[in-house]
Amino acid sequence: MCALRPAARGARGTRGRRPARIPGPLLVLLGCLPGLAAMAALGLCAGGVDDATTAASGPRSPAARPAAVHPAVRPPVVPRAAWLDDLARHAQPPPRYDDKVVAVFVHHTDSPNGYACADAPRIIRYLYAGQIGARDWDDIGYNFLVDRCGTIYEGRAGGVDRPVTGAHTQGFNHRTAGIAALGTFTAGVPVPQAMVDAIAALTAWKLGLSDIDPRADVRLTSSNSRSRYAAGNTATLPALAGHKDGYMTSCPGAALTARLPEIRETAARLQGRTSVRAARSLTGTP
Numbered sequence: 001m002c003a004l005r006p007a008a009r010g011a012r013g014t015r016g017r018r019p020a021r022i023p024g025p026l027l028v029l030l031g032c033l034p035g036l037a038a039m040a041a042l043g044l045c046a047g048g049v050d051d052a053t054t055a056a057s058g059p060r061s062p063a064a065r066p067a068a069v070h071p072a073v074r075p076p077v078v079p080r081a082a083w084l085d086d087l088a089r090h091a092q093p094p095p096r097y098d099d100k101v102v103a104v105f106v107h108h109t110d111s112p113n114g115y116a117c118a119d120a121p122r123i124i125r126y127l128y129a130g131q132i133g134a135r136d137w138d139d140i141g142y143n144f145l146v147d148r149c150g151t152i153y154e155g156r157a158g159g160v161d162r163p164v165t166g167a168h169t170q171g172f173n174h175r176t177a178g179i180a181a182l183g184t185f186t187a188g189v190p191v192p193q194a195m196v197d198a199i200a201a202l203t204a205w206k207l208g209l210s211d212i213d214p215r216a217d218v219r220l221t222s223s224n225s226r227s228r229y230a231a232g233n234t235a236t237l238p239a240l241a242g243h244k245d246g247y248m249t250s251c252p253g254a255a256l257t258a259r260l261p262e263i264r265e266t267a268a269r270l271q272g273r274t275s276v277r278a279a280r281s282l283t284g285t286p
Contacts, residue, residue, distance in 0.1 A: 069211045070271040072204035077144070077160050078153045083121035088129055092138045095158030096165040100210040102218045103176045104203050105169045106260065107142065107243045108252040113183040117149035120182060124153055141167035142180040144202060150194030152202055155180070161209070171227025172220050172237075172246040177206050185253035200263045203240055204270035214240045214267035219282050222246075236282065240264045 115123060128140040142155040143166045155178075158164035168178025179199055185191050203214050212218065216239045222229035227247050229235045235246070242260060243251035 070208055070213070070273055072201070072208040072267070072270045072272075074161070074205045075152055075198065075201040077202075078121075078151060080154045080157060083124040083153060084128065085125070088125050090132055092132075092157070095139075095156070097158065098163045098165055098175045101163045101175060101177050101206055102210055102212050103172075103220060103237060103239050103241060104206060104214075105172065105176055105178050105241050105243055105246060106199060106252045106256065106263075107168060107178060107180040108185045108256055109145070109180050109182050110184050110251075111182060113148065113185075113189065115148070115182070117147050117151060120145075120147040120149075120151060120153065123182060124155075137167060139167070141178065143168070143177040145180045145182055146195055146198045146202070147182045148192040148195050150192070150198035152198050169227075169243055169246045171222040171224040171229060171231070172235075174223060175220065179203070181252060181256055185256035186250070187254035189253065189255045191256050191259050196259050196263060197266070200266035201270060203263060204267035207239060207267070208271050212239050213273055214264045214271070215273075217282060220246075238264070240267065 109123075109127060111123060111127070124140070124145055127145075131137045131140055139157055140155050143164055144160070145153045145155050147153070154160050156164055156166050163175070164177075166173050166176065166178045168180070169176065179202060181191075181195055181199065183189075183195075207214055217236050218239050219234050219236055221234050222231050225231045228245075237245050238260075240260060240263060242257045243249055244257070
């Protein structure tokens, strides 16, 4: 399970009247379906999240990027419309952006593993409802979610190919992307190969846009002292990291953490990096 810590409530900004939302009693009844644990664990791995809308000083326009030296093919990504229906949708402020993505944090959602993949949109919708409801955030925190069949879903709004500032790893939401594996992957729990391969493909593409080697280390500056690093301190972290590398938690679980080296190597190969790197890349945040 992810270590749950109090998180700052997301600033919603000036909003008009909200459209109709699922009534509390109905949401409870819906929670009796297989997604119950998903709703019960609404801390997800984002228990260590600081909301992007309060962490950012203001909207950032993505800077023009030169052509990547080691690009990877963009994998198929299912859009938000597949899981966010009109009943669950709510008003939210504009997305925030960084100049680029130099690291990826992997999470698990602490929800049941035995779901049918056709139910993944419903589970994501419950997670969203919990984060914007009980936690009062402005949107789902993760940039992407991946189900056990390897299907990749768009999470946080703003454009999958843009450096959207997420709300997934407290202290390290800037210049990073959060990928959440739907399920619970503690020690001894099998991690579906399709999920591993999808995370690798998504990582290869997302980091390839900034020409970052998934096997490299990067420098990131903490924005929140409730992370593993005091605010303002620079940390050297893997370009493909687990949530626990930046925050005090066991997320993404021992089983998924053990697969991260494989994911790094696969992602590097998908970027066309076939040789062992001679030196580690170190990239800092502004």
